[in-house]
Amino acid sequence: MSKQYEYQYSEKLTDDFVSVLDGSLQPADLKLFSSRLATTSDEVVDSVASPINSVSGFGAQSGIVQNYTVANQLVPFSPEVSTFHRDAAILSTLIAASEAKRQIPIVDSANAAEAWQAIYANTFGGIGWVPQGQISDLRKTDSKGASVNEAIIEIIAAVSGGGAVLSLVKSVLSSLANTKQTDPFITLYERQVFKSNTVLLGVTIATGQNSGFLLQTYQFSFDVASADTSILVFKWHSANATVRYRRNDFSLAEAQFDRVKSKLSEIADRFVDGNVAVLSGARGP
Numbered sequence: 333m334s335k336q337y338e339y340q341y342s343e344k345l346t347d348d349f350v351s352v353l354d355g356s357l358q359p360a361d362l363k364l365f366s367s368r369l370a371t372t373s374d375e376v377v378d379s380v381a382s383p384i385n386s387v388s389g390f391g392a393q394s395g396i397v398q399n400y401t402v403a404n405q406l407v408p409f410s411p412e413v414s415t416f417h418r419d420a421a422i423l424s425t426l427i428a429a430s431e432a433k434r435q436i437p438i439v440d441s442a443n444a445a446e447a448w449q450a451i452y453a454n455t456f457g458g459i460g461w462v463p464q465g466q467i468s469d470l471r472k473t474d475s476k477g478a479s480v481n482e483a484i485i486e487i488i489a490a491v492s493g494g495g496a497v498l499s500l501v502k503s504v505l506s507s508l509a510n511t512k513q514t515d516p517f518i519t520l521y522e523r524q525v526f527k528s529n530t531v532l533l534g535v536t537i538a539t540g541q542n543s544g545f546l547l548q549t550y551q552f553s554f555d556v557a558s559a560d561t562s563i564l565v566f567k568w569h570s571a572n573a574t575v576r577y578r579r580n581d582f583s584l585a586e587a588q589f590d591r592v593k594s595k596l597s598e599i600a601d602r603f604v605d606g607n608v609a610v611l612s613g614a615r616g617p
Contacts, residue, residue: 349458350592350599357430357599380507381609387597391610392418399504399611403429405534406508408500412541420584421538421547423593426600426608428455439532442576445553448532452551453580459596460589461547461582467491468578480531480554481505487577488535488550497537497548504535507611530555547582 381401384390392398392415400407402425409418432451439445457463488501531554540546555574 346458346460346588346592350595353427353431353455353459354595354599357427357434357602380612382612383606384608384610385605387423387601387604389604390419390422390608392422394418397500397503399507401609401611402426402536403433403607404532405429405536406504407536407538408504410496410500410539413538413545414541416586417538417541417545417584420589420593421536422608423596423600424456424459424461424589425536426603427459427596428452430600430603431455439553440530442530442553442555442574445530445532445576449534449551449553449578452534453549453578456547456549456580456582459592460585462585464546464581464583466578466580468576480533480552481508483554483575484535484550484552487552487575491550491577491579492548496539500537500539501535504611545584547584549580549582551578551580552576 392409394413394415395411397411398409398418400409400422402422405425407422407425409421413421429452432448432455435451436444436448439448453463453466485498485502485505489498492498532552534549534551537548537550538545539548553576555576
């Protein structure tokens with residue numbers, strides 16, 4: 333049994349892990365992110381993102397494509413994903429990102445990014461998610477002026493095989509890439525994913541229903557000599573950049589997760605405000 337996923341094998345260990353999260357994830361100490369989504373009515377109306385201020389306000393709805401941002405994660409859902417699984421994915425993503433942020437508050441190097449990604453994935457294993465596989469790799473590109481969103485699409489296309497997963501990724505990236513630079517959401521998202529010359533972000537993709545439900549988490553870190561910070565079209569100026577990615581797949585142990593969901597919701601409510609938003613453009617199948 334892999335030690336890094338030990339919590340998923342025992343109900344008691346899951347309860348213990350959630351208790352540790354409850355004690356450690358305190359907003360006064362964590363200060364999850366340095367900025368918040370604008371909340372005045374004029375700004376929100378003109379924004380691609382609608383802020384969510386509580387766990388009860390996720391607004392998950394099956395039967396349509398929905399795109400969320402959760403901390404530094406993009407979280408798209410395919411139409412067949414149930415409301416229960418959507419709520420579980422958003423809640424767990426926020427918890428995992430919060431725990432990674434608590435342990436690695438500043439990601440400004442490849443080692444810090446790798447540690448952040450490991451904590452993020454391991455937290456899922458501690459709150460009722462069952463690991464189904466992992467892929468990680470390092471790529472170097474000699475492209476000058478390339479963009480982060482193009483690199484993400486290229487990697488996910490190669491690793492996932494394309495299809496519905498790639499369509500979801502293109503959908504959420506397109507929503508953000510076409511956002512106006514004056515959008516109040518821009519500043520927040522840039523501060524979350526761009527630190528020094530390291531860009532850290534993730535795409536957590538939910539597909540399938542019932543026993544076929546699967547959560548694919550793709551974590552990316554980009555080490556570049558210099559870059560322009562423009563929402564999800566970060567351009568690197570140097571002749572090369574190092575791209576590290578990690579994919580972890582999870583299914584959900586529903587009974588186990590459901591038992592701790594109330595406590596996880598209580599914990600997550602400390603950090604929802606300003607760190608979770610739904611993007612416009614939800615559509616049917």
